[in-house]
Amino acid sequence: MSQHRTLRKALLGLSLSIVFPFAANAADDTIKVGILHSLSGTMAISESTLKDEMLMLIDEQNEKGGLLGKKLEPVVVDPASNWPLFAEKARQLLSQDHVAAIFGNWTSASRKAVLPVVEELNGLLFYPVQYEGEESSQNVFYTGAAPNQQAIPAVDYLMNEVGVKRWVLAGTDYVYPRTTNKILEAYLKQHGVADADIMINYTPFGHSDWQSIVAQIKRFGSQGKKTAVVSTINGDANVPFYKELANQNVDAADIPVMAFSVGEQELSGIDTGPLVGHLAAWNYFQSVDNDANYDFIDAWRAYKKDDNVVTNDPMEAHYIGFNMWVEAVKKAGTTDVDAVKDAIIGVSVPNLSGGAATMMPNHHITKPVMIGEIQDDGQFDVVWQTPSTVAGDAWSDYLPGSKDLISDWRKPLSCGNLNVETMKCGGADVGK
Amino acid sequence: MISRQLIHTFFSVLLLLGMALSLAAHAEDSADASQAKQLLEALDVRSYDAKGEAIKQLAQSDLPQKGEWLEALRDGRLQRQKDGGRFVIVESDQGREWPIKDAISGEELGTATRRDLDKVRINNQLRSQLQGLAATADLDSPDTGRREAAAKRLIGEVDETTADSVAVRLEQETDGDVKARLRTALGLYRLEQGEADAIDTLRGSLDPAVRNALRPIAAGDGPLADEARTALNGIEQKLKFNRWLQTLYFGISMGSVLVLAAIGLAITFGVMGVINMAHGELIMLGAYTTFVIQQLLPGQPGLALGLSIPAGFLVAAAFGIAIERGVIRFLKGRPLETLLATFGISLILQQLVRSVFSPLNRSVVTPDWLQGSLVINDALALTLNRLAVIVFCLIVFTALMIIMRRTRLGLEVRAVTQNRTMARAMGVKAARVDILTFGLGSGIAGLAGVALSQLTNVGPNMGQSYIIDSFMVVVFGGVGNLWGTLVAGMSLGIVNQVIEPWAGAVLAKILVLAFIILFIQKRPRGLFPQKGRAAE
Structure with a gap:
């Protein structure tokens, strides 16, 4: 009988440990790392990859002996592509699980939802995706590109190297494309582009009928001046967009499309044969010829047990962000948020393209900017690159409201939006 | 007897001569091959500016294979074997096993897969450069589609050096569509020269280059401007309907x-x-x-x-x-x-x-x-x-x-x-x-x-x-x-x-x-x- 009972207990314990794998070893000898990426819903297509990548990075760090003599322990939650749920899950991670840092978010809308929570509970958030700028929080580290690390250099490339005179700014209708296009419009006008030579077009999420918009772009591009499309079209809508471009014979040599949200992963859903020559601007491409990159790709493929999985720019951002956090924790000797926040500024870690990324006082990092042309194997070929890395700028120099603002979180200044004209710190209200 | 000796000598001389000749020819062959190899090597570099230069040189050279190479390069079919570094032309990239041949000798090399080959990559600028180079050659192509595409590319590009040859081409052309393109190309050139009757040949053309050429003229004064305005109106009407x-x-x-x-x-x-x-x-x-x-x-x-x-x-x-x-x-x-x-x-x-x-x-x-x-x-x-x-x-x-x-x-x-x-x-x-x-x-x-x-x-x-x-x-x-x-x-x-x-x-x-x-x-x-x- 008693034997029976122990057996039952053991079975119960076993099943419990299967159901709650983390509950079993949730002791004080681990450092918890929160992963806040959607695993279901519309954004799962992009975010689930980043969750897997974080698990791989944490595994690797643990194999190297962990951090401060403790093992790292991932805490995965699923905010299900639902912006308010992001805030709730962030609160859960910080106040229940007491994670040392959160790696997460993709869309700007979800970041804006999480922002007040991490500020209130004094957490750390590493945000890995290119975004529109105009934001600075002492609790958020932006490892993706700010507009001056992607949009502005891309437009410079088109203007100077390709000789573009007419511009179509096409985007999905939400905060990132709208702000980016506002910055680009101001930038183009400063460079003498007339109003009539700029066409701005917004489409809803998941737009699938691009016939009349592509026809419009063709018409706009047939006025005798070199025309290019700068696309901030998001994720899913790109496939039908590019298909329509190919079918209406919009050749990359005539009207190139420069995309800010199309990477290797998005292209894996398209037959890229007819798209050869269209462009994308990122800070990393899988095709970058560098040993660190090859090691990373090999590790990732081994982890996923799939020889065809691709890597992309936000993955590199997480790679950098995670390594920076590890270095900062080592430097501070503790995972205490305030100590890490101070220690991480100035930390420099290798990126995947052979250079180094440094955390700047405005919580943005230095990145090289690359322009790639789509190849028929779904990869990009880098055709242009900035000679050195570019530091991210939180507040755009081309918008009237933000051009005098700077962000510097070093003590004693500690201000996210200092107006250099008046030397006053705007406090929490500006930019929200 | 003498005659026999003579014949013998004659044959030996002939033999020697033949050997010498074949040796010379061989030397020339290898010179060609090494030049060809050099031109191909120049294409396979990282810098796109250097590639553009190499394409120019290749186009100016008198290699017999250059047309084929340029075409293959444009279509992404000029590739290089990963081991051995031999340049090959992929004859068809359908399916998994691609038939390939040696780029220099034209010798068939069986098949290869994507993994065995490195493509000689080009970017947009090089692509348009290659298309421009192909345009003049394509005008002779027996394929009407090619001729039409080439003629279309000529629109807006005709200048005094090419105008006559385009006119000759127009005479020889049999296909109606190609003719219309060539006529438009020539008409645009003549319009640039200020010939008023050129507008007649452009009437009704829907090519954007025609509209862009007529628009500044129509904005002016004088009989030419009136003429251009009516032509432009006609085009706009047709365009609206379309x-x-x-x-x-x-x-x-x-x-x-x-x-x-x-x-x-x-x-x-x-x-x-x-x-x-x-x-x-x-x-x-x-x-x-x-x-x-x-x-x-x-x-x-x-x-x-x-x-x-x-x-x-x-x-x-x-x-x-x-x-x-x-x-x-x-x-x-x-x-x-x-x-x-x-x-x-x-x-x-x-x-x-x-x-x-x-x-x-x-x-x-x-x-x-x-x-x-x-x-x-x-x-x-x-x-x-x-x-x-x-x-x-x-x-x-x-x-x-x-x-x-x-x-x-x-x-x-x-x-x-x-x-x-x-x-x-x-x-x-x-x-x-x-x-x-x-x-x-x-x-x-x-x-x-x-x-x-x-x-x-x-x-x-x-x-x-x-x-x-x-x-x-x-x-x-x-x-x-x-x-x-x-x-x-x-x-x-x-x-x-x-x-x-x-x-x-x-x-x-x-x-x-x-x-x-x-x-x-x-x-x-x-x-x-x-x-x-x-x-x-």
């Missing part, structure tokens, strides 16, 4: 997508009265069937697409029948519960696909004959994939009409929906009719998925984007009326495409929705309400 036709085509195309997506729902919701929120996911299943069959038949996307039509129908129909048997039949007459249950099923199906196929979009290949467009003129081109969807939509609609009107099943379906009890009393097996009707409606959703896989994303979320539109079309057209669905889908498509250019895609969608809300307020039963006994 644009109108194009918008109509876009509208019909969008309409046919709406009709395809909605027509299955018109059966399940319209005829049977079941609110099936998983309808979009049945469409998705059809699209994934296409993907799976293409995976099973690599290299034959056309055949796979053809097979997907029956397969997509069967898969979606099977899922539909399972949903009907498993859930819906227990909820008869309880629309709210049906709505909730089928919504749950839609989530389950989405997550199922996510788990089986990954949350990423899957790539469905469009066969070559569905790519590109049917070019009517410079301002009007009908994209082939959408043309195919329009035709497919009409075929499906006709077939469905025949089933409903002319077959025993159609008769029984109509009988059961009008009066279930009476139909059963007459010996109709109502449960069987339910299964078949729901299977039919679901199967047609699967067909819509097969068609949509050629137009848009194949991913777990694709169904969600069509469910609202489908209900909208069915309600607008009049519940239970297939003709209504056709008319409603087409008219919503056209209205949307007419509004979109000036209101933008977001506003167009809102306006169409607002219009439907107002319309339903006025006529709650839609465009073509059911009349008589069928109405209740």
Whole structure:
């Protein structure tokens, strides 16, 4: 009988440990790392990859002996592509699980939802995706590109190297494309582009009928001046967009499309044969010829047990962000948020393209900017690159409201939006 | 004897001479080969500027293979073997095993795969440079399509050095389309020289270069400007007509997508009265069937697409029948519960696909004959994939009409929906009719998925984007009326495409929705309400 009972207990314990794998070893000898990426819903297509990548990075760090003599322990939650749920899950991670840092978010809308929570509970958030700028929080580290690390250099490339005179700014209708296009419009006008030579077009999420918009772009591009499309079209809508471009014979040599949200992963859903020559601007491409990159790709493929999985720019951002956090924790000797926040500024870690990324006082990092042309194997070929890395700028120099603002979180200044004209710190209200 | 010696000497001399000659020829051969190798090596560098220089040098050289190389380079078929570094030309990149030949000697080297070869890459600038180089050569091509493309590229590029040769070419040309292009190219050049009668040759041309050339002239004064203005007006008129036709085509195309997506729902919701929120996911299943069959038949996307039509129908129909048997039949007459249950099923199906196929979009290949467009003129081109969807939509609609009107099943379906009890009393097996009707409606959703896989994303979320539109079309057209669905889908498509250019895609969608809300307020039963006994 008693034997029976122990057996039952053991079975119960076993099943419990299967159901709650983390509950079993949730002791004080681990450092918890929160992963806040959607695993279901519309954004799962992009975010689930980043969750897997974080698990791989944490595994690797643990194999190297962990951090401060403790093992790292991932805490995965699923905010299900639902912006308010992001805030709730962030609160859960910080106040229940007491994670040392959160790696997460993709869309700007979800970041804006999480922002007040991490500020209130004094957490750390590493945000890995290119975004529109105009934001600075002492609790958020932006490892993706700010507009001056992607949009502005891309437009410079088109203007100077390709000789573009007419511009179509096409985007999905939400905060990132709208702000980016506002910055680009101001930038183009400063460079003498007339109003009539700029066409701005917004489409809803998941737009699938691009016939009349592509026809419009063709018409706009047939006025005798070199025309290019700068696309901030998001994720899913790109496939039908590019298909329509190919079918209406919009050749990359005539009207190139420069995309800010199309990477290797998005292209894996398209037959890229007819798209050869269209462009994308990122800070990393899988095709970058560098040993660190090859090691990373090999590790990732081994982890996923799939020889065809691709890597992309936000993955590199997480790679950098995670390594920076590890270095900062080592430097501070503790995972205490305030100590890490101070220690991480100035930390420099290798990126995947052979250079180094440094955390700047405005919580943005230095990145090289690359322009790639789509190849028929779904990869990009880098055709242009900035000679050195570019530091991210939180507040755009081309918008009237933000051009005098700077962000510097070093003590004693500690201000996210200092107006250099008046030397006053705007406090929490500006930019929200 | 002397003569014999003489002959002997003569032959030895001849032999020696021959040897010397062949040696010299060999030396020349290897000189050629090394020059060729050098020119190719120069192409295989990282810097695109250096590549551009190398292309220029190659074009100026007198190598016999240069035409072939430039063409192969432009098409991405000039590649290099990973081991050995030999330059090869891929003769066809269809399938997995590509036949290759040596670029220098032309010797056939069997086949190679993508993994064995490194492509000599080019960028946009080099691509247009190569196209320019090809244009002059292509004018001699026996292929009319090539000649026309080359002539088109000449428009706006003719100058005093080439004008005469283009004129000669125009004399020799036999094909009407190529002639028209060449005439336009020459006319533009003569217009630049200030020849007033050149405008006559440009009248009615829809090439954008012509408009751009005429516009500054028309803005001026004098007889030439008047002439240009009338020519420009004529062109604008023609252009307007073509644009109108194009918008109509876009509208019909969008309409046919709406009709395809909605027509299955018109059966399940319209005829049977079941609110099936998983309808979009049945469409998705059809699209994934296409993907799976293409995976099973690599290299034959056309055949796979053809097979997907029956397969997509069967898969979606099977899922539909399972949903009907498993859930819906227990909820008869309880629309709210049906709505909730089928919504749950839609989530389950989405997550199922996510788990089986990954949350990423899957790539469905469009066969070559569905790519590109049917070019009517410079301002009007009908994209082939959408043309195919329009035709497919009409075929499906006709077939469905025949089933409903002319077959025993159609008769029984109509009988059961009008009066279930009476139909059963007459010996109709109502449960069987339910299964078949729901299977039919679901199967047609699967067909819509097969068609949509050629137009848009194949991913777990694709169904969600069509469910609202489908209900909208069915309600607008009049519940239970297939003709209504056709008319409603087409008219919503056209209205949307007419509004979109000036209101933008977001506003167009809102306006169409607002219009439907107002319309339903006025006529709650839609465009073509059911009349008589069928109405209740």
